Amino acid sequence: RSSDLRITPSAISCRELSVSYGEREVLSRLSVEIPKGSMTAIIGPNGAGKSTWMKAILGLLPKNAGTVRIFGEEGKKAKEYLSYIPQSARVNWDFPITVEEVVEMAAYKKRGCFLPIRKEDREKRDRALEEMGLTELRKRQISRLSGGQKQKVFLARALAEEAKLFLLDEPFAAIDQKSERSITEKLKEFKKMGKTILCIHHDLSRLKENFDYVLWIKEGSYGFGRSEEVLSPKNIEEIFSY
Numbered sequence: 001r002s003s004d005l006r007i008t009p010s011a012i013s014c015r016e017l018s019v020s021y022g023e024r025e026v027l028s029r030l031s032v033e034i035p036k037g038s039m040t041a042i043i044g045p046n047g048a049g050k051s052t053w054m055k056a057i058l059g060l061l062p063k064n065a066g067t068v069r070i071f072g073e074e075g076k077k078a079k080e081y082l083s084y085i086p087q088s089a090r091v092n093w094d095f096p097i098t099v100e101e102v103v104e105m106a107a108y109k110k111r112g113c114f115l116p117i118r119k120e121d122r123e124k125r126d127r128a129l130e131e132m133g134l135t136e137l138r139k140r141q142i143s144r145l146s147g148g149q150k151q152k153v154f155l156a157r158a159l160a161e162e163a164k165l166f167l168l169d170e171p172f173a174a175i176d177q178k179s180e181r182s183i184t185e186k187l188k189e190f191k192k193m194g195k196t197i198l199c200i201h202h203d204l205s206r207l208k209e210n211f212d213y214v215l216w217i218k219e220g221s222y223g224f225g226r227s228e229e230v231l232s233p234k235n236i237e238e239i240f241s242y
Helices: 003-007 050-058 075-079 099-104 106-111 119-131 147-160 177-192 233-240
Strands: 010-021 024-035 039-043 065-070 082-085 165-169 196-200 213-218 221-226
Touching: 010 050, 010 196, 024 050, 024 065, 024 196, 024 213, 024 221, 039 050, 039 177, 050 065, 050 082, 050 165, 050 196, 050 213, 065 075, 082 147, 099 106, 099 119, 099 147, 106 119, 106 147, 119 147, 147 177, 177 196, 213 233
Parallel strands: 039 196, 039 213, 082 165, 165 196
Antiparallel strands: 010 024, 010 065, 213 221
């Protein structure tokens, strides 16, 4: 590992992490340090454990062994730093809610679901909507959005949450290339703001130019490094061969 990985404060410190689904161990003794203020792509074959690792980071799956620290914290305190953008296919887009109402949900994360929205919360909502170019769509039902617009709504919510770590599960699935480029440029802006971005990704063609690091996960093995080092033709062949 290059020296900067050792001296850069870690956004995620994962030590000897093992996670199972039923009797099947999906992740085995995975250890990785994700540098603060970086963009990391997570790649690997389907079913290899990418989403499992992300869910373990979020605390949605129990660990067999190991530890996960987010900016040095564990448990409930760690979750305050996180914002999760789920796979589009896992969201109920027919739920009767508008764009601005989704972004307002950021307020509930810290204050609970039953307290009224404050002026401060509305100001954060409005700034996030403007940042993501959604102000004119604020009253629109989410089911009437394009794929790229839907992803931008969740990114606006993450901004309103003032999250330091964004976890995106296949954000570019089923969206057009123009929307992918637009969202990627926004993620780069967030990195400049000091945010840390983790993104499960399937398109390897633009990873070198867009992501600092790559974490690859394959059943029984994993690796982490700078994108230009990990994404060599030899490594790609080994990662995706069965």
